């Protein structure tokens with residue numbers, strides 16, 4: 001049985017005060033980490049305080065991006081060493097907003113995934129197709145290519161420990177969720193690709209999240225699908241009540 005992993009991705013939202021209020025409202029309420037993995041991926045300036053405040057609770061803290069180098073002349077960037085020292089445990093990599101707005105390539109995402117493992121961070125690797133690609137029937141090929149390029153060069157054990165987030169771009173922040181069947185169909189394909197790329201054990205172990213307009217009203221249906229092992233949630237992760245409903249749903253799957 002794969003444990004469900006529910007991650008909030010706050011994107012560029014909240015103030016330091018609001019982030020702290022969220023942590024105080026949720027850190028004692030999330031289910032035990034043995035039942036479901038509950039993660040909040042927050043902007044860099046909030047991470048240190050959030051890690052301190054969640055110490056000893058089942059709420060874990062993730063970053064939303066990082067550079068692949070350890071240090072150097074990369075003005076404005078944050079390194080995996082910095083995140084690790086703070087006590088951050090997860091990092092979202094290759095989100096479609098990073099790929100589209102900040103022009104991150106598959107090669108850069110792959111370097112970041114390696115850097116995450118080299119520094120003991122668990123990567124949440126995002127893949128997903130545009131509406132044009134879906135309409136042109138290119139979804140499976142596109143997602144397969146993104147998955148293989150992101151995982152290139154990893155060991156089988158590292159692949160098994162990767163969290164892959166399938167986020168169809170047309171469903172992000174649009175209120176337009178993929179149907180649970182559409183979402184599961186792609187997640188099943190991703191698992192098959194992992195099996196061919198690594199081995200059957202890695203395919204069985206790898207956790208595959210769905211992301212794109214997930215909310216308390218649709219999360220149960222999505223998580224009940226055979227190959228969906230969690231959710232990566234933007235808008236509906238910003239409020240404590242809503243986030244708690246999402247992690248509670250993860251506990252029941």
Ligand SMILES: O=C(CO)COP(=O)(O)O
Pocket residue numbers: 009095167171172173174175211212213214232233234235236
């Ligand atoms: O991009 C997402 C999570 O990474 C999804 O965002 P929404 O849940 O707001 O659609």
